[in-house]
Amino acid sequence: MSILTNLVSAQIRDAKTELDGKILTRPALLVTDGLSTIYAVDVDIGEKDPLRNVPIARGNDELLYADTGNACRLRRTATGQYEVFGFSKELPGTYTVVSVNLDDLSIGSITDLTIEGRPVTYGELATYGGYGAVAYGSSAIFRGGVFQEIR
Numbered sequence: 001m002s003i004l005t006n007l008v009s010a011q012i013r014d015a016k017t018e019l020d021g022k023i024l025t026r027p028a029l030l031v032t033d034g035l036s037t038i039y040a041v042d043v044d045i046g047e048k049d050p051l052r053n054v055p056i057a058r059g060n061d062e063l064l065y066a067d068t069g070n071a072c073r074l075r076r077t078a079t080g081q082y083e084v085f086g087f088s089k090e091l092p093g094t095y096t097v098v099s100v101n102l103d104d105l106s107i108g109s110i111t112d113l114t115i116e117g118r119p120v121t122y123g124e125l126a127t128y129g130g131y132g133a134v135a136y137g138s139s140a141i142f143r144g145g146v147f148q149e150i151r
Contacts, residue, residue, distance in 0.1 A: 020090040021045045024117030025139045044115045057085040068117040112144035
């Protein structure tokens with residue numbers, strides 16, 4: 001692809017004001033001044049890396065109870081950052097890459113790039129360090145079924 005094609009694709013992508021995503025972590029307190037609080041979540045929008053600490057829009061109390069795996073709607077603010085402002089009817093799907101050799105028409109290995117977030121089970125809690133090292137109710141992030149991190 002040419003540089004011009006990449007620039008046009010980037011401009012189109014950046015001009016989007018609303019996106020659908022998938023919540024990967026439970027809402028956590030981001031900042032507070034004693035009077036108002038802002039909660040944030042990690043969101044998968046289909047890119048290589050998920051968006052980290054995306055704030056939840058003010059006045060949207062139903063999103064404070066969102067669980068991992070819920071579909072959400074994001075909008076770009078005037079400063080260019082995304083914020084979660086509601087639930088969505090569309091959920092990003094799975095992302096797989098299939099290598100194909102066009103010379104001999106053979107199919108190579110299939111790579112799963114799907115990002116999934118879910119609460120840590122009791123078995124995983126024992127595997128990753130027990131109750132002292134990992135907080136009960138933590139969320140685990142997996143890419144293609146392979147453990148990545150605990151949030």
